[in-house]
Amino acid sequence: MAAEPDSQTETAADESTGETESLTLVQAVRDGLHTEMSRDEDVVVMGEDVGKNGGVFRATEGLYDEFGENRVIDTPLAESGIVGTAIGMAAYGMRPVPEMQFLGFIYPAFDQIVSHAARLRTRSRGRFTCPMVIRAPYGGGIRAPEHHSESSEAMFVHQPGLKVVIPSTPYDAKGLLASAIRSPDPVLFLEPKLIYRAFREDVPSESYEVPLGEAAVRREGSDVSVYTWGAMTRPTLEAAENLESEGIDAEVIDLRTLSPLDEETIVDSFEKTGRAAVVHEAPKTGGLGAEIAATLQEESLLYQEAPVERVTGFDTPFPLYALEDYYLPEAARIEDGIRNAAEF
Amino acid sequence: MDNSPQSISPPSVDVGVDPISQGDVEIETYQVVRPDGSFDADRVPDVDDEALRDLYRWMLLQRVYDNRATKLQRRGRLGTVASGRGQEAAIIGSGFALSQDDWIFPYGREAGALLMHGLSMRDLLLYWRGIEDASKMEGANIFGMAISIGSHIPLATGKAWGMQLAGEESIAFANLGDGATSTGAFHEGMNFAGVLDAPAVYFCQNNQYAISLPFEKQTNADTVAQKALAYGVDGIRVDGNDVLAVYNAVSKARERALEGNPVLVEAVTYRRGAHTTSDDPTRYRSEEEVDEWEKRDPLERYQAFLEETGRWDDIDEEAIREEVEEEFSAAVDAADEFEERGIEEIFSYLHEETPPELQRQLEEFRELLEERPDMYEYIETRPKG
Ligand SMILES: Cc1ncc(C[n+]2csc(CCOP(=O)(O)OP(=O)(O)O)c2C)c(N)n1
Ligand SMILES: [Mg+2]
Numbered sequence: 001m002a003a004e005p006d007s008q009t010e011t012a013a014d015e016s017t018g019e020t021e022s023l024t025l026v027q028a029v030r031d032g033l034h035t036e037m038s039r040d041e042d043v044v045v046m047g048e049d050v051g052k053n054g055g056v057f058r059a060t061e062g063l064y065d066e067f068g069e070n071r072v073i074d075t076p077l078a079e080s081g082i083v084g085t086a087i088g089m090a091a092y093g094m095r096p097v098p099e100m101q102f103l104g105f106i107y108p109a110f111d112q113i114v115s116h117a118a119r120l121r122t123r124s125r126g127r128f129t130c131p132m133v134i135r136a137p138y139g140g141g142i143r144a145p146e147h148h149s150e151s152s153e154a155m156f157v158h159q160p161g162l163k164v165v166i167p168s169t170p171y172d173a174k175g176l177l178a179s180a181i182r183s184p185d186p187v188l189f190l191e192p193k194l195i196y197r198a199f200r201e202d203v204p205s206e207s208y209e210v211p212l213g214e215a216a217v218r219r220e221g222s223d224v225s226v227y228t229w230g231a232m233t234r235p236t237l238e239a240a241e242n243l244e245s246e247g248i249d250a251e252v253i254d255l256r257t258l259s260p261l262d263e264e265t266i267v268d269s270f271e272k273t274g275r276a277a278v279v280h281e282a283p284k285t286g287g288l289g290a291e292i293a294a295t296l297q298e299e300s301l302l303y304q305e306a307p308v309e310r311v312t313g314f315d316t317p318f319p320l321y322a323l324e325d326y327y328l329p330e331a332a333r334i335e336d337g338i339r340n341a342a343e344f
Numbered sequence: 345m346d347n348s349p350q351s352i353s354p355p356s357v358d359v360g361v362d363p364i365s366q367g368d369v370e371i372e373t374y375q376v377v378r379p380d381g382s383f384d385a386d387r388v389p390d391v392d393d394e395a396l397r398d399l400y401r402w403m404l405l406q407r408v409y410d411n412r413a414t415k416l417q418r419r420g421r422l423g424t425v426a427s428g429r430g431q432e433a434a435i436i437g438s439g440f441a442l443s444q445d446d447w448i449f450p451y452g453r454e455a456g457a458l459l460m461h462g463l464s465m466r467d468l469l470l471y472w473r474g475i476e477d478a479s480k481m482e483g484a485n486i487f488g489m490a491i492s493i494g495s496h497i498p499l500a501t502g503k504a505w506g507m508q509l510a511g512e513e514s515i516a517f518a519n520l521g522d523g524a525t526s527t528g529a530f531h532e533g534m535n536f537a538g539v540l541d542a543p544a545v546y547f548c549q550n551n552q553y554a555i556s557l558p559f560e561k562q563t564n565a566d567t568v569a570q571k572a573l574a575y576g577v578d579g580i581r582v583d584g585n586d587v588l589a590v591y592n593a594v595s596k597a598r599e600r601a602l603e604g605n606p607v608l609v610e611a612v613t614y615r616r617g618a619h620t621t622s623d624d625p626t627r628y629r630s631e632e633e634v635d636e637w638e639k640r641d642p643l644e645r646y647q648a649f650l651e652e653t654g655r656w657d658d659i660d661e662e663a664i665r666e667e668v669e670e671e672f673s674a675a676v677d678a679a680d681e682f683e684e685r686g687i688e689e690i691f692s693y694l695h696e697e698t699p700p701e702l703q704r705q706l707e708e709f710r711e712l713l714e715e716r717p718d719m720y721e722y723i724e725t726r727p728k729g
Contacts, residue, residue, distance in 0.1 A: 048554070048555065048557065049555045049556045049557065051556075052556055052627065052628040053555065053556035053627050053628050054627065056555065056622070056623075074556070074557055074561060075557075076523075076526035076554075076557070076561070076562050076563065077493055077494070077523035077524065077526045077527060077554050077557070077562065078526045078527050078528065080527075080528050081526070081528075104492070105492060105493075107492075108527065108528055108529070143423055143424075143474065144423075144424065145423060145424055145472075145474075145489075145491050146489070146491045147491045147492050148491075284705070285701065314690060314691065314702070314705050314706075314709070315701065315702050315705060316690050316691055316694055316702070317694075319474075319476060319689065319690045320471075320474040320475060320476050320479070321423060321474030322473060322474040322475045322476070322684060323474075323476065323687065323689060323690055324474070326687050326690065326709075327690060332716065332718070332719050333712065333719075336712070
């Protein structure tokens with residue numbers, strides 16, 4: 001089994017004053033929302049079924065009872081309406097956290113995100129800002145119907161003015177969410193629902209931030225740098241462990257923030273290893289793998305010893321679930337990719 | 345201090361501005377059979393006894409299908425199931441009013457209507473098993489399931505308009521929920537229908553909930569039907585638990601649509617089960633409310649009508665039940681026997697001609713699977729979320 005990513009030792013070391021709770025990733029999201037709502041009454045949660053029902057994944061469980069219907073708002077079924085209204089609230093000075101029930105249903109809101117949220121500051125020359133966090137579960141592997149499994153993060157990374165964040169551990173989920181909510185500009189916060197309940201981690205009960213724009217080195221290694229995020233982090237770590245016996249020492253970097261990228265960590269690792277692989281479940285063409293490869297070329301060409309390997313989903317729609325396990329990169333395919341980079 | 349001219353307080357005299365507001369338009373809910381089984385004889389449709397019996401059979405089939413599918417899901421042999429329990433009259437009454445030349449744009453709960461329209465039950469089960477082949481909806485005029493809520497409304501409008509331009513004597517029929525009426529796609533598709541005189545019927549099964557959101561929070565409008573006026577299309581509000589009323593309403597709507605008047609039909613009904621097999625409705629609604637609607641059971645009401653008119657004696661309910669149970673079992677067997685095709689299914693239908701890069705991805709993956717038979721095993725046993 002994969003080694004659990006241990007983010008706490010990476011980022012938390014001296015922040016905790018003691019009290020922790022063992023939480024799953026989705027519980028940590030909920031805890032993060034709770035903590036932020038408690039410390040700032042401008043923070044409001046809104047979306048389909050987030051109130052009484054506590055969210056279809058229970059990410060907002062109990063918040064309605066505690067904060068009431070004006071801060072945990074059950075909205076009509078309209079993603080464009082949800083995000084557009086949230087942008088208006090944000091412009092007024094609130095900190096709305098709209099939820100998209102699944103990333104695959106965000107597209108009606110694309111116009112609002114691209115035409116308003118991401119450019120509100122720039123098109124008002126700084127007069128209005130949009131401190132809004134759109135949360136959405138993303139990714140495959142849970143045997144859901146069509147449109148429930150996409151990973152379209154690259155579309156949003158391509159949009160100037162928007163930050164894109166993806167946690168892979170409970171600790172990071174809470175800390176990154178806090179940073180996102182406190183951020184003065186809009187953030188798309190994507191939650192890997194495949195690992196919503198896959199494992200637990202001790203999470204401080206108090207509020208803390210994991211800074212945006214900083215990647216985490218999940219496993220140190222000297223032979224190949226492997227870049228990944230979200231639900232792919234676990235199988236990538238598993239692959240790295242498996243390759244140990246072949247004498248391949250892979251470094252695994254969890255990007256955590258996809259926009260803006262942590263170029264320093266990405267480049268530093270590559271300058272140590274000279275070899276790289278990128279693992280993502282989104283389609284290959286135009287995916288983040290391409291951006292990372294280009295960055296390595298620009299910054300570290302003379303260190304490069306092998307082509308950058310991409311282990312990704314295929315350039316197809318995410319299939320219905322009978323075939324989804326074939327679509328998603330898994331440890332064996334990831335191993336092959338890392339091996340190719342190492343042995344070139 | 346507000347110095348704008350508008351801040352002058354309004355005159356206290358009545359200057360005759362009288363906004364239109366909720367309730368100004370009275371909307372009748374059309375009914376044929378009342379909950380106690382008594383009925384309006386003038387409104388009983390002019391169909392033969394066999395058709396009246398078939399209506400019952402189809403409603404029973406819908407119920408059996410939902411029960412059995414839910415059980416299959418619990419045993420891990422079917423994906424998410426969205427049951428139509430409580431909505432049988434709406435589903436079957438509307439489906440029964442269609443011609444097989446009409447195109448259905450389905451939304452997920454209307455198994456019986458799709459089967460009636462020519463889809464095989466095996467394929468419907470395969471679809472909910474996540475098997476790509478079944479997306480074809482082979483042998484029936486049925487479009488892909490509108491998983492993205494509301495997104496199919498403009499498509500139905502376009503299909504209808506196309507059929508009209510081609511001179512066809514058939515309609516597009518879109519099924520949707522009350523939740524879908526909040527989407528932008530719904531508004532745009534309805535407005536287009538009005539402008540284009542599209543031969544389409546938009547059948548909203550207002551089951552009072554969109555997952556946990558009650559209808560009163562979905563819209564501040566009193567009814568869905570009244571929205572028709574804003575789009576310049578015709579509207580009908582019908583008791584969705586009265587199968588004869590639904591049949592009449594949709595027959596009328598279809599007739600209007602063929603004359604170039606699109607119609608929005610609101611069937612007032614209730615989702616008695618969970619939203620889907622992943623939902624727990626006790627979190628957001630009371631048992632009393634569910635009990636209240638259980639008393640308005642569509643099958644019981646229709647049975648009362650059949651009894652009242654002396655037709656029930658000719659119906660062997662047990663035999664029908666056995667028949668549909670067997671139909672379901674046979675469909676499950678057929679689905680179990682279906683030989684799934686391989687990974688090509690993921691790649692084959694993207695373009696008429698697969699582009700080279702995509703072809704390369706497929707070939708590389710095929711090679712990998714051939715060289716590494718352990719991959720299959722690995723993939724089949726990988727942990728599920
Ligand atoms: C665009 C979009 N947003 C959200 C969802 C998630 N979702 C699935 S069904 C549903 C509620 C649908 O309610 P309604 O339209 O009333 O149909 P019903 O399920 O009650 O039949 C929601 C929010 C979705 N499928 N599509
Ligand atoms: Mg509904």
